[in-house]
Amino acid sequence: MGTTSQRILEGMELRSYKQADLVEKTGISKGALSSYIAGRYVPKQNNIYLIAKALDVNEAWLMGADVPMERQDSTALSNKFYCNTEKEKSLIQSYRKLNSSNQDKGLSYIENLLTTQRMEDEVFLNAAHDLGATPEQKQHADDIMQDDSEWE
Template sequence: MTLFQKRLKETLEKRHMRQVDLAEKTGLTRGIISSYLYGRYKAKGENVALMAKALGVDPSWLAGVEDVPMGTTQEERDVLSLWRTLSDRDKGTVQCLLSHLAGSRDE
């Protein structure tokens, strides 16, 4: 099972949607969605985008391009990209700063 198939299946389950529900929201046929789920066809970019929009997830995530959680916003993905460029020392500094900022909200 490809990452795309796994994510499509998981997202349908989490959203309590059936293939027919996704078909209605996207204009794709239930048959094509079934073909994607069972690996008979590979989804093209425009269909991935349609399904991602209907499911409320990022198209890159659904396609298996990005390894980020399903509900991640673009802003969070941007921060993650920056995080990955930091040294271990700088990551420690950022973690301390975030902990401090999160703790100061309660005051």
């Protein structure tokens, strides 16, 4: 059984991470991470989670427990609960590889795409419906649509 500091180092070596990589992926300060690795302090639960997630290891293993190092199969979990298609699976896997800042940017980009899509759908739906037009207004619109001189 190893200490948390030994397990962090083992996980970093396994993933070929430097301290700077772990700082970027977790958002934990350089000083705090150095203290954890040196064994001066043991990370609190929230930082254990961030480090374990970044290293893709089991939190209990990281804390020194005699359990398998491997994190629960996130791919199977994703397929079971979140992913209906290969595109969704690929999106989630890519998202998980991003650091926190880029995850935020990715979510913001997706939200912007959804807003744009909603606006496009609304414009299309409004154009495709008569929105309460009278028979005379419908006939007038049809006349314009069929009059080639209106389109020159």
